[in-house]
Amino acid sequence: MEETRSRELKLLAQKIRLETLKIIASRGNGHIGGSMSIADALAVLYGEVLNVDPKDPLKKDRDWCVLSKGHAGPAMYAALGLKGYFPIEEAYTLNDYRSHFPSHTDRSLTRGVDLTTGSLGQGISEAAGAALGNKMQGIKSYVYVFVGDGEADEGQVWEAAQFAAHYKLDHLIALIDENGRQLDGSCDEVMSHGRGIAAKFDAFGWNVIEVKDGNDVDEICDALLLAKKQEGPSAVILHTVKGKGVTYVEKTGAHSSKPSKEEWAEMLKEAKEKLAAMEGSL
Amino acid sequence: MMYRLSEKHEKDLRPCCDGYADALLEMMKENDKVIHIDCDLMGCIDVGKVKAVFPDRVLNAGIAEANAIGVAAGMAATGMIPFVHSFGVFASRRAFDQAYLSAGYSRWPVHVIGSDPGVTAAFNGATHMPFEDAGLYLDIPNATVIDPCDYNEAFSLSRKLLNEKYVTYMRLIRRDHIQVYEDGSEFEIGKGILLKEGTDVTIIASGILVYNALVAAEKLEAMGISASLIDMHTWKPLDEDLLLKDVAKTGAVVTAENHQVSCGLGSAVANVLIRKLPVPQEFIGNQGRFGQCGPQADLEREYHMTADDIAAAALRAIDRKG
Numbered sequence: 259m260e261e262t263r264s265r266e267l268k269l270l271a272q273k274i275r276l277e278t279l280k281i282i283a284s285r286g287n288g289h290i291g292g293s294m295s296i297a298d299a300l301a302v303l304y305g306e307v308l309n310v311d312p313k314d315p316l317k318k319d320r321d322w323c324v325l326s327k328g329h330a331g332p333a334m335y336a337a338l339g340l341k342g343y344f345p346i347e348e349a350y351t352l353n354d355y356r357s358h359f360p361s362h363t364d365r366s367l368t369r370g371v372d373l374t375t376g377s378l379g380q381g382i383s384e385a386a387g388a389a390l391g392n393k394m395q396g397i398k399s400y401v402y403v404f405v406g407d408g409e410a411d412e413g414q415v416w417e418a419a420q421f422a423a424h425y426k427l428d429h430l431i432a433l434i435d436e437n438g439r440q441l442d443g444s445c446d447e448v449m450s451h452g453r454g455i456a457a458k459f460d461a462f463g464w465n466v467i468e469v470k471d472g473n474d475v476d477e478i479c480d481a482l483l484l485a486k487k488q489e490g491p492s493a494v495i496l497h498t499v500k501g502k503g504v505t506y507v508e509k510t511g512a513h514s515s516k517p518s519k520e521e522w523a524e525m526l527k528e529a530k531e532k533l534a535a536m537e538g539s540l
Numbered sequence: 541m542m543y544r545l546s547e548k549h550e551k552d553l554r555p556c557c558d559g560y561a562d563a564l565l566e567m568m569k570e571n572d573k574v575i576h577i578d579c580d581l582m583g584c585i586d587v588g589k590v591k592a593v594f595p596d597r598v599l600n601a602g603i604a605e606a607n608a609i610g611v612a613a614g615m616a617a618t619g620m621i622p623f624v625h626s627f628g629v630f631a632s633r634r635a636f637d638q639a640y641l642s643a644g645y646s647r648w649p650v651h652v653i654g655s656d657p658g659v660t661a662a663f664n665g666a667t668h669m670p671f672e673d674a675g676l677y678l679d680i681p682n683a684t685v686i687d688p689c690d691y692n693e694a695f696s697l698s699r700k701l702l703n704e705k706y707v708t709y710m711r712l713i714r715r716d717h718i719q720v721y722e723d724g725s726e727f728e729i730g731k732g733i734l735l736k737e738g739t740d741v742t743i744i745a746s747g748i749l750v751y752n753a754l755v756a757a758e759k760l761e762a763m764g765i766s767a768s769l770i771d772m773h774t775w776k777p778l779d780e781d782l783l784l785k786d787v788a789k790t791g792a793v794v795t796a797e798n799h800q801v802s803c804g805l806g807s808a809v810a811n812v813l814i815r816k817l818p819v820p821q822e823f824i825g826n827q828g829r830f831g832q833c834g835p836q837a838d839l840e841r842e843y844h845m846t847a848d849d850i851a852a853a854a855l856r857a858i859d860r861k862g
């Protein structure tokens with residue numbers, strides 16, 4: 259990818275990280291880990307790949323972005339806010355009474371959210387349905403869907419995989435967040451994936467594209483562009499780090515975090531300093 | 541049955557879910573067939589301490605609730621005694637056909653624990669807020685359904701589940717809650733608790749609304765109204781004897797549940813009364829709306845579950861006696 263474009267996407271990813279932290283900080287605790295692992299992929303999607311218009315969030319030929327791992331809502335709100343769907347400050351009300359920004363993405367509450375998720379496994383089926391619905395109506399847009407590696411325990415994920423391959427949904431692209439951890443610990447301890455999630459998608463008839471560093475915007479971008487050219491549905495396997503970029507969370511890979519005041523201050527400081535350093539080098 | 545009402549009405553410092561985890565530990569010590577299967581939510585109800593003692597009998601099925609209940613049924617068929625936990629929404633809606641057929645209809649004792657009932661799901665929001673979980677289990681003909689109100693009740697009733705022959709469902713508050721009963725209190729499945737005897741109206745509550753109902757009864761008393769209060773921790777089998785005996789005296793009823801009224805405690809009570817002793821009944825609970833996120837206190841107001849709401853409903857029920 260072009261040098262400046264790559265640097266801009268990295269910058270956007272860091273902005274998403276900082277805003278995600280601010281959003282979760284407004285509540286005081288939340289899913290920092292699983293939000294951070296997809297910050298780079300969200301930057302590539304919203305900064306480069308997606309055909310979307312924040313002024314017309316429901317335009318017919320838009321690309322869709324679905325968070326099947328709905329608990330990473332804060333990262334999505336950061337990406338949407340920075341893209342201009344709403345003033346980002348509105349999202350500093352995470353989970354407040356009557357807030358439009360619940361932890362889990364909800365299409366009836368938040369501008370720019372395409373499908374409602376939160377019950378793991380459901381988003382990928384909904385995304386497959388959207389891809390098929392678009393296809394049947396001659397709409398050429400793509401549907402991107404984030405799936406967690408813990409989420410991939412759900413049988414529904416594989417029912418959706420089977421369906422998507424059967425109907426040759428070549429405009430369905432799943433981004434698998436392989437951060438190696440779910441709520442109770444590592445996926446290997448809690449519920450292992452046999453020969454691996456990639457091998458499973460392959461066996462289900464999907465194109466599988468492995469991204470060695472799923473927190474690297476260049477690698478992600480290349481993989482998504484490649485996925486768009488394939489016949490049939492594609493699974494882009496992002497090998498990521500839970501909590502990426504936030505030392506406090508990266509250390510433990512915690513699913514949900516409840517940092518103290520001091521820890522919050524430290525995390526925000528770290529994110530701001532990283533952003534300033536990047537802006538300086540631009 | 542031995543229970544003592546706590547005088548203090550203070551926040552219990554123990555998370556309510558420890559009532560289950562502590563009971564589980566005792567049951568595992570006493571009976572080597574007892575196992576716990578979780579769906580990647582062990583961390584949410586602190587069964588880690590039980591796993592530390594019995595690493596081979598606390599299992600994780602991953603984020604796959606329907607399979608977990610199916611597996612539990614198969615294990616029960618071999619004589620094991622499985623407890624299965626997930627959040628209430630997933631332990632019911634997500635796995636209901638398995639609960640109904642593999643466990644219920646097949647007549648295996650599978651004990652399902654659904655945490656974060658109703659508004660206690662609070663910040664986890666709409667997708668995680670079960671208002672129909674217990675209602676679904678009520679519809680399984682041989683199921684036992686329980687909605688405990690505090691640590692001590694959850695502890696005692698968890699242990700009693702061991703005697704049940706068929707599928708059971710227990711709602712489990714996770715953390716903050718008011719202590720209603722003193723330590724050492726004992727409860728029986730299917731036996732409601734008459735917490736207060738009155739003459740004007742019978743309030744029937746369970747779960748977090750037992751405490752709100754206690755406060756409501758005090759408010760009513762200050763207004764010169766004498767209310768009975770029943771903690772109906774078991775929704776099924778319902779304690780009809782206690783219900784009918786008390787309502788025969790008062791002639792008016794308020795049911796109070798942290799659940800949809802269309803399919804919960806209120807409708808179970810109405811089902812009995814309308815046939816055997818028709819009296820005016822008012823329903824406190826979710827009146828047919830979806831969940832939403834927010835602090836529990838705000839949500840109790842939003843869904844009209846506060847002590848004031850219960851007291852006002854009591855006045856309406858009395859008014860309708862005619």
Ligand SMILES: Cc1ncc(C[n+]2csc(CCOP(=O)(O)OP(=O)(O)O)c2C)c(N)n1
Pocket residue numbers: 291292293295327329376377378379405406407408409410435437439440441500513579580581603630634
């Ligand atoms: C059906 C269902 N079961 C359980 C949960 C509770 N839950 C939320 S996140 C999570 C762990 C998810 O792990 P993973 O998919 O790997 O997410 P990530 O690591 O990307 O945060 C669990 C068990 C849920 N939201 N939905």
Ligand SMILES: [Mg+2]
Pocket residue numbers: 406407408435436437438439440
């Ligand atoms: Mg994960």
